[in-house]
Amino acid sequence: MVSASLPSPDTISDSEFREYLERYPACVAEISEAKGAKPGQQTLARLDEYRYGTALDTFGPASPDAVMGLDDVKTLVEWKLRHGKFRPTLMKLVSSNDPDTVRNTIQEAIAHYRNKADVSGTIDMLAKLKGIGPATxxxxxxxxxxxxxxxxxxxxxxxxxxxxxxxPIKYNAKEYADLNARARKLAQRLGVRAVDVERVAFVLMRQPEGDADKTVRKPSEESRVPSAKEAPAQKPPAKIDTGSKQEKRKASGDGPAAGSAVRRSKRGKQQA
Structure with a gap:
């Protein structure tokens, strides 16, 4: 069952998908401005430019001979920590990897992937590096x-x-296999890229509650406000006798609290 305020991945239309995708830059910019950055630290907006711009140009399908090094991995991990959940010891673990080991491991893993299209096996090879779990x-x-x-x-x-x-998320290989399969199914249905699915999901889950209905989704027939011709005639309100103070009643604006926090399980390991 999908949350009532969100479109389902199985039924989201091409126009809805692309409208959410167009909102991604503004969504990230707003979060980046709210988070700010410490002296010497890159903003989320700048890191996002690297993640979805420079990195894809440098290491994507158009550059099959480029080999990713430790500094590149560290920049991507920094983006991951500022874009999602912060893990205080993850960067220290990743930084402790030997640079040559990082280059050789990634080069072998990507060669394996391009030869066999084996996502699961490639993830396992990359996860041999310190601090690199299935998510990273x-x-x-x-x-x-x-x-x-x-x-x-x-x-x-x-x-x-x-x-x-x-x-709760366990961040294991089984969960990732399920996620990637669903992402590819949606990408194939709409003729979009997996990276686009990723960004649309970010907008949907990070936007203020109710924005989906206000900006993209059309009102249902049941919720449509009738026109003046369709609206039934209403009787004028009855006059209220205010003669006796004892009959006056105070109106209360109190109501049940809206929303509740969702509990998340904590992972003992910092590797993700």
């Missing part, structure tokens, strides 16, 4: 093949696999 491994692979591989982002998992509900 999927990010490295998604940069090399943005058309067919989606990043294991929380927002993508919530929308594609949990019906828009923020359920």
């Amino acid at each position: 491994a999927s990010l490295l692979l998604a940069v090399h093949d943005p058309d067919n591989v989606a990043f294991f982002a929380d927002e993508a998992f919530y929308w594609l696999c949990c019906g828009g509900v923020k359920a």
